[in-house]
Amino acid sequence: MEMVAAPISKSNQVEYPVADIIENRRSRRAYAAQPIEPEKIKSLFEAARWAPSSMNEQPWAYIYATKDQPDLWNKLVDLLNESNRVWALNAPLLILSLSRKAHLRNGANNALARYDTGSANALLSIQATELGLNVHQMGGYDRQKAIDSLNIPEAFEPIVVMAIGYPGDPESLSENLKLREEAPRERYTQEFFVMNKSF
Ligand SMILES: Cc1cc2nc3c(=O)[nH]c(=O)nc-3n(C[C@H](O)[C@H](O)[C@H](O)COP(=O)(O)O)c2cc1C
Known part of the structure; x- marks a missing residue:
């Protein structure tokens, strides 16, 4: 019998x-060419600083x-996959987010370190929105190259690169990217991921 998957509502x-x-x-x-004020950059990291984390480890x-x-900016842009680099090289600020793998208190593996780093990045992104800035996180980059070119110690792992800047004119993008920029954003509806019963 042929199984017909239920349509996922978006x-x-x-x-x-x-x-x-x-x-x-x-x-x-x-991105606009306008640089980001240094105190706003500090506010982004301050938002990350106040994120919750397991056992208050703050592994970010x-x-x-x-x-x-x-020199440093080029090292960061050179990590990116070509499909990200083409647009991210217009961002005035690039950030590599890292996660400390082990608990500071006892050296044991911190299974929630990436989760907590994601929380910090989410707060950073929300703070950026409050400041009129755009954050675009990217998983499409070369992690080993990041470790090598930035001398990242074994205790840390790279998580995402973020391109940050004031929003620019979509007309500055290639036709293909402009279409993606202007396309409606879709999300699964709550019925897909929220349950008020067991599986
Ligand atoms: C962990 C992570 C990795 C991502 N990697 C990429 C990426 O490599 N390239 C890209 O263009 N967008 C990337 N994105 C952006 C997502 O595509 C985007 O968040 C999603 O389409 C929803 O759009 P919105 O953030 O505008 O709501 C990434 C986002 C996250 C959170």
């Missing part, structure tokens, strides 16, 4: 009210560079 609308800052956050690819770490530090 929508490009917010189904229930959320804070404007959540609705307004999005991962754009067009960041390497960042602005375009006026070309």
Whole structure:
């Protein structure tokens, strides 16, 4: 008998009210050339600093560079897959997010380190939205190259690269990227991932 999978319901609308800052956050690819004020960069990391973490381990770490530090900035942009580099090289700020693998208190593996680093990155992204900045996280980069070119010690692992800047004109993008930039954003509806019963 042929199995027919139930269609997965998606929508490009917010189904229930959320804070404007959540609705307004999005991962754009067009960046303005305008540099980011240094105190705003500090605020991004401050938001990460106040993220919750398992046993308050705070396993996140960041390497960042602005375009006026070309040596370090180029090292970060060179990590990216070509499909990301084409647009991310217009971002005035690049950040590599790292996670400390072991607990500081006893050296045991911290199974929740990546989870906590993701929380910190989420708060950083929300703070960026509050400041009018766009964050685009990228998993498409060369992790081994990051370890080698940035001398990352064994205690840490690279998680994502983030391209950050003020939103730019989508017309500055290639036709293909412009279409993606302007396409409606879709999400699975809550019925797909929220349960009020056992599996
Ligand atoms: C961990 C992670 C890795 C991602 N990697 C990439 C990437 O390599 N390239 C890219 O263009 N977008 C990447 N994204 C962005 C997602 O595609 C994007 O968040 C998703 O399509 C939802 O769009 P929105 O952030 O605008 O709501 C990544 C996002 C996350 C959280």
